[in-house]
Amino acid sequence: MKEKQTCLQSASAQTAIKRKNPLAQLIDRLYVLFDDKKVRYGVLAVAVAALIYLPINSSMYITEVMTTFWFNVVVCLGLNIIVGFAGLLSLGYAAFFAVGAYTTGILILHYGISFWLTLPVSVVMAIIAGLAIGAPTLKLRSDYLAIVTLGFGEIIRLAARNMEITGRATGLVGISRPSFFGIAMLRIDHFYYSFLVLAILAIFVSYRLQDSRLGRAWKCIREDEDAAEAMGINVVAVRLLAFIIGSVFGALAGSFMAIKMTAISPESFLFTQSVMILLAVVLGGMGKIPGVILGAFVVVIFPEVFRGIGMYRMLIFGVVLLALMIYRPQGLWPERNT
């Protein structure tokens, strides 16, 4: 173990000498520092403590923004499984949290089912939707998925707008909030904590998936599809699994969103929403979990800081996407290729 560590350190030290950029040197040093488990867990513990403490000692506004941030972390990590891990492009991700949100909303509003029981139903619905979209397209060329999901996103919105059960254009209003072991979830900090827990869960699951056999299969397919197939990986099944797992993340986040907002309408699930999540994933670095979290943070904070940009926002997002692909396709915090 010790030998391995010194080996790592010397390797990093060598790269540090090679790089002239002081910022890169600093990052390299940080990497070396974080190789020590004690330091890593120490920093993590401090960070988690700070995040738990945050809503106690800050304004409603900051808590609200941070809640949005945790929500975005969950959906971005979900999309990251599809785009980052498996290398598939999904452009209708908002549709999956629409599926989750509407499932929960309808079950609570029309059937009076407890919120916690609607969660498994929305997972099942997401799996069905994921299969219906993924199965026919992934069997063919994987880039068909992009446009089919784009269409799916639009169709779900149109269907929600035209059906009686989804409340047509007004949507569902007055979804009651649940209680958690006797505590009624009413205040914003309750939602802050629930999204924080959800986000930590998503981070944990993402890491476990990344290091699993499945995660390695995804990476392998992304790098070289033909080689992966030759090694005995069932490309279609593994891709489909990525698509479905990603959809489930989205649906769960959507269910929680439904009770946080208490009202959902077709306009909450626009194409813009899907693009914003994609931008966060691409910006941070596809496939890199801390990178994706960073991307989610930037995408949430940016419109808050630059309030005046209004209608230019999506235009700027488009330019950023294009520039990223041309000049820095690996994102802000890329995966390290060892």
Place this chain on the structure above:
Amino acid sequence: MSLQEIVIQQLFNGLLLGSFYGLVALGYSMVYGIIRLLNFAHADIYMVGGFCSLSLLTFFGGTFIGNGWLGIIVSMFITMIIVGLLGVVIERVAYKPLREAPRLSLLISALGVSMILYNSAMVVTSGEYRPYKTGLSYEGFSIGSVFITHTQAILIVAAVILMLILHLFITRTMYGKAMRAISMDRDCCRLMGVNVNKIIALTFFVGTALAASAGMMAGVYYGSLHFYMGFVIGIKAFTAAVIGGIGIIPGAMLGGLMLGLLESFGTQIPFIGSAWKDVFSFIILILILIFKPTGLLGKKESERM
């Protein structure tokens, strides 16, 4: 209306709609055939074409050319050239640097271009509908109680002529031959002395020019333009391209016409109605992908290593 008249009416609507879809689908298909890219920006090119021709037509309305047929033909011609060049610029800036990059990067780059185009249009028009004024009369002829204006009839004819010209261009000229060759094997073409970059640029020019002409026709037909008008037609044109077999030129035309007809007759089915029109064509897309993924004219293709 009698059944027969409904059929005639829907047949006509379907042909019109289908020729727009076909013109846009051609560009998708050509670009997909040559660089294996789903060009998301293509649908927005259609929208840009509409707005570009509107500006030109408004400009010509004040001159001796007028905004009647002469004005429309002249502005269509100029629109096709301007927007075609825009397509070439887009290819040069956003796609060419990524030609050897992973497929995913190219798709995201196309998405970026699409967003830039439609959001610029949104900013310019402040998100409002723009009326498309022409100097055309509303005269026409009627079949039974179905009334068809001359404009509508001419639009269909014009679309068919454009498709025929394209077909001749692809099958009878050296450039067309080079395009077909590149879609088969790009590296081999380079070795044979084909200027691959030039031909790809030409493909983009032709494809975007056709989409722009469709955008203009849609403006003339519907009488108004909106920055978001490309979004839905993009998905439908893609459906059309898949129906015919993506990468196959006559397939895109056939697919477009078929989808247009299916859709206009689909609205007559009691349960579906026009509110579900877009859902209907999306379901067709999924069904085609499940049962006949190579399209009507496509041959079974094995993916090359």
